[in-house]
Amino acid sequence: MIEQTVRADDERATADHSENPVGENPVGENPVTRWVSLGALLVATAVANLWNLSANGWGNSFYSAAIQAGSQSWKAWFFGSSDMANSITVDKPPASLWIPALSVRAFGLNSWAILVPEALMGVASVALLYFLTRRYFGHWPAILAGLVLATTPVAALMFRFNNPEALLILLMIAAVWAACRALESGRMGWLVACGAFVGFGFLVKQMAVLLIVPGIALVYLFCGPPRLSRRVAGLVAAGVAAVVSAGWWILTVELWPASSRPYIGGSASNSVLELTLGYNGLGRINGNERGAVVPGGAGGGYLPGGPGGGHRPGGAGGGPWGQAGPWRMFEPGQGGQIAWLIPAALILAVAGLILLRRAPRTDGQRSYLLVWLSWLLVTGGVFSLMAGIFHSYYTAALAPAVAALVGAGSALLWRNRERVWVRAVAAAATVVTAGWAAVLLGRSPDFLGWLRWAVLAAGIVAALGLLVPRRRVAVAAVALALVAGLAGPVAYMAQTLGTPKSGSIISAGPGDGAGPGGRGPGGRGPGAHGRPHGPGMRGPGGPGGLLWGSKPDAAVVDKLLADSGDYTWVAATVGSNAASGYQLATNRSVLPIGGFNGTDPYPTLAQFQKLVAESKIRYFIGGGGGPGSDDDQPSAQISAWVAETFTSVTVAGITLYDLTLPK
Helix, strand or coil: HHHHHHHHHHHHHHHHHCCCCCCCCCCCCCCCHHHHHHHHHHHHHHHHHHCCCHHHHHCHHHHHHEEEHHHHHHHHHCCCEEECCCCEEEECCHHHHHHHHHHHHHHCCCCHHHHHHHHHHHHHHHHHHHHHHHHHHHHHHHHHHHHHHHHHHHHHHHHCCCCCCCHHHHHHHHHHHHHHHHHHHHHHHHHHHHHHHHHHHHHHHHHHHHHHHHHHHHHHHHCCCCHHHHHHHHHHHHHHHHHHHHHHHHHHHHHCCCCCCCCCCCCCCCHHHHHHHHHHHHHHCCCCCEEEECCHHHHHEEECCCCCCCCCCEECEECCCCCCCCCHHHHHHHHHHHHHHHHHHHHHHHHHHHHHCCCCCCHHHHHHHHHHHHHHHHHHHHHCCCCCCCCHHHHHHHHHHHHHHHHHHHHHHHHHCCHHHHHEEEEEEEEHHHHHHHHHCCCCCCCCHHHHHHHHHHHHHHHHCCCCCCHHHHHHHHHHHHHHHHHHHHHHHHHCCCCCCCCCCCCCCCCCCCCCCCCCCCCCCCCCCCCCCCCCCCCCCCCCCCCCCCCCCHHHHHHHHHCCCHHHHHEEECCCCHHHHHHHHHCCCCEEEEECCCCCCCHHHHHHHHHCCCCEEEEECCCCCCCCCCCCCCCHHHHHHHHHHEEEEECEEEEEEEEEEEE
């Protein structure tokens, strides 16, 4: 039965590529088989994304607090404010917060209302990749591409979490979809749509989306169907569309009076342009990021910002996410997240391009391969060499490219398997994939220790079968190769589904789900010098920290809620993560002094004193999440002034300074 299905699909795809090069409405394709298998893929993806979802709680409470704020205040929704009173924004543009905030506005504040939109974006990403791949390579290669995307551990993780990655991935796939349609038809409207998707992606995670632009532009310039002048004009139009679709928000923020909008978190000068070009832009490349943090580093792990600020995580000097270099994606911090099928994707892409070397300049299949290969190489190269802050979950942006290349490359090799060298390449790709999977599984020896040897054995047997020209043997070998290639990622994904994930740095697969620095020693309130002790990277309980949201005791919540209606902020504390848990628990604004790292210069001591004098803040919560700073940092100055000026009380181990009761 399997052999007959594969034979029929192979024959239809061959006929289709000769009669209809882009593969739409394949000749004789069984619609029942097509829709049943697609439905199974999407339903399985939805179930996986939603399974045990509430175990993740608030997920990244830094963003959950901003989602909560946006669900109650349209101004907070527009700017991406951390709190309902609009004191300071998150350190990203707000687009990734908009849809979850609308969900919370409709369904109330709970974990599901925040995380379900992310899960549905994951399903949409798999579906869009399927339809794009099917257009050029047929149904089963498209199913394979969607399956690889859905089971890539880091992608499955991000589709269940409220970081910006889920929406970013969806918009980047949409941009490639529009670009491929432009390559196919030459219509400028598709290029404009591509630019618009890139622009909206910019409002999700700023320059991260731009990593796919060079490949799209170059492929269209060399492979687009119109004459060269129209291709150049089309790319200019796409650029204009990208600028407009992102620039309207940036221009609005820049022109809005600073006195009536929240401070732009992550910037030193209250400017979204500085945030774009600095902390979220060139700073990630060259490492000159203001307020960079090394989890677990000496002295609290804080590295002063600005030029010459020192080595950052993963920079040239090494760090908890591996040393920058060409092999970073394969190191322990990233390998189990994304690298399972990267070697196979590269091998299959190169082999596919060789097979298509004599195709016309405008060949759709070759353009498809080139766009996705450029995505993988450029994005992977930047991630590997960047000297700034780097987290393993960033690699989710590579998952669509890996999935697309595996699906398309496998189709081209299968349809040309009568050639000896093609069968040899397929066998080699299978052995390399299985061997590399065994290495990755070996890095977690306590996790399904038998699986690495089973995968390796299956890969070797499958490779031998792929060398045999007989169809029946080849079909069985392909099935076994799929098992060998996907067993490891699926096992890691399954482990991820069953493990609660929360905090600012998370990872898929075996581990505590915290990532580097996610857990650390508890902290205390302001000490003798008024500054928090410890690195500020506390575990999930108590006052919170730099990387973890606070989880206040009921007694603390009751204390904060008493007379809370008389104040704009029920409390203030250093760092957005520390503030987030109190805000989510009380459903009242909590002022996050210094933003995410506690190092943003807002509010200044004078501004904070003015707010206290106006009776707008009731409590200051000690033991906040700042990483520690010099005495001239506003957060340190505020902590010192509070400790010296106001009466404190300890509730459930948390130090509360009553800002209405001076000493």
